[in-house]
Amino acid sequence: MANALTTREPIRFSFGDTPELADDLLALVLAGKKTATCGALRDYGQGGEPMPEVGRRDVVLNGKGEEACVIETISVETKRFDDIDPSFTDLEGEGPYAEWRAGHEAFFARNGGFSPDMQVVCETFRLVTVLPAGRAVYHRVATPxxxxxxxxxxxxxxxxxxxxxxxxxxxxxxxxxxxxxxxxxxxxxxxxxxxxxxxxxxxxxxxxxxxxxxxxxxxxxxxxxxxxxxxxxxxxxxxxxxxxxxxxxxxxxxxxxxxxxxxxxxxxxxxxxxxxxxxxxxxxxxxxxxxxxxxxxxxxxxxxxxxxxxxxxxxxxxxxxxxxxxxxxxxxxxxxxxxxxxxxxx
Missing domain, CATH: 3.30.420.10 (Ribonuclease H-like superfamily/Ribonuclease H)
Structure with missing residues (x-):
């Protein structure tokens, strides 16, 4: 789940659709618990978000819109929502599959509509660099x-x-x-x-x-x-x-x-x-x-x-x-x- 703020390179975006969710998901990324995300295919291209690209590095913002870290895309795959299984949802770090599904159904429902057959872009990534706005959270949540x-x-x-x-x-x-x-x-x-x-x-x-x-x-x-x-x-x-x-x-x-x-x-x-x-x-x-x-x-x-x-x-x-x-x-x-x-x- 992502909310792109610009289309210039590198892309700057925040996770989720509220400042609170952006901060919660950012903390999971900085803790090393979240290495994947997904978004509705309808939101990409033609004036929407640029499609993720393997090897591209993007800047993740916190809930205040400050640059918190840089991530690099590792893989990109498009599939039906109902075809996403725990092997991917576990990488999102947002709880057991049932919890992940309920949260994402609600997210998509309030951001254009949800359907079990909807096409979803599934992306895995790695944390590259922690930027100044993310350091305090990183030091609090990261496990060496x-x-x-x-x-x-x-x-x-x-x-x-x-x-x-x-x-x-x-x-x-x-x-x-x-x-x-x-x-x-x-x-x-x-x-x-x-x-x-x-x-x-x-x-x-x-x-x-x-x-x-x-x-x-x-x-x-x-x-x-x-x-x-x-x-x-x-x-x-x-x-x-x-x-x-x-x-x-x-x-x-x-x-x-x-x-x-x-x-x-x-x-x-x-x-x-x-x-x-x-x-x-x-x-x-x-x-x-x-x-x-x-x-x-x-x-x-x-x-x-x-x-x-x-x-x-x-x-x-x-x-x-x-x-x-x-x-x-x-x-x-x-x-x-x-x-x-x-x-x-x-």
Missing amino acids: IFIVTDIESDGPTPLHNSMLSFASVAVTADGARHGEFEAVLTPRPDRKQNETTMAWWATQPEAWAAATYNAEDPAIVMPRYADWVESLPGPKVFVAAPMIFDGLWMDHYLDEYAGTRALSGPFKGRQIFRGGGICLYTMAGTLRGAPYLDWGMSKLPAEFYGHIPHTHRAIDDARGFANVLVELLQLSSALPPITGSVSDFR
């Missing part, structure tokens, strides 16, 4: 998804060596899993293996096999990974243990092959992650209350890992680290918040 990542390499640095494999587990603070990504990469022809690292790999034959079997070109894998991250709802936060190693490798490969980074910042281009990420090593050390020289992931109890062994197979280690993150976030949430005057940081 933590992309906990482990990598394996044939040396200590991406400047001289190659990343062999990596895996990410998408998890929220409540422990819910939202997907996994695992890949094995072909070594870069312009890099060399590190002798010390390879001597260690010789002691880990099973892990080496997992890190080298069925390898793919990183030029293919990394864009696919970036697309996977972007497909997840809400803000995504990169997590590694430690950030200076696994994060460094992922940042380098994402920059080299996918035109993005493992962090966000004041630079142009595609930004798939929010903020500077989380170093699990640092987080674990501080929340344990241990002195720095007693930090280390091996110092955490096995229960924190969910009793998943650290095998140096990327997906195993990422799953264990995801469990650790959830435990640490629970510890963090129990601490009293730090408040004070406005920070001097700019």
